[in-house]
Amino acid sequence: MIKKRFILNFPPDSGDKPLSYHLVRDYDIRINILKAEVFPGKRGSLLLELQGTPANIEAGVTYLTSHNVEVEPLEKRIRFQEEKCIDCGNCVAVCFAGALTMTAPDWKLNFDKSKCVVCELCVPACPLHLFDIKFQ
Ligand code: SF4
Ligand code: SF4
Structure with missing residues (x-):
C-alpha cells in the first residue's frame, strides 16, 4: 500500500458522474479529500490523497483520465x-500542514512535498519569492 497526492481538474459536465465511488469499489482505493474548489456547472479542482497498491492507483488514475478528468501528481504543481x-524561516511559520520545517541542530529548511496541501500561503511569505505553487 502507498499514499500519493494528486490534483484533479474536472470538466464542467462531470458533476453527475460517481467517479470517487468507482475508485473505491472498482480499484479498492481509499480517498482522502484535502482541498476542494467545486462550482456547479464550471470546472472544479480537488486535492486528493489516494491510498492503495501502486497498480490500483495507476489503474484508478487511468480510469479518471478516461472520463476527461485531468490528473497531476502534486509534486508537478x-x-x-x-x-x-x-x-x-518565514515560510515555516505559515505552513500549518507541516511540509516546511526547520529543526536543530542545523536549522536548515526541509521541504517534504508529500505533506503539502497547496494552500499557497508560503508563496507570499518568502521574501525571495522562491515558491511557485498553484492549486488551480
Ligand atoms: S503551499 Fe506552502 S505553506 Fe501551503 S502546505 Fe504547501 S508548502 Fe506548506
Ligand atoms: S528564504 Fe524563503 S524558502 Fe527559505 S526559509 Fe526563508 S521564506 Fe522559506
Missing part, C-alpha cells in the same frame, strides 16, 4: 528554488 534559500 510545486516549484521551489531550494538553492537560493537563506533559511530565514
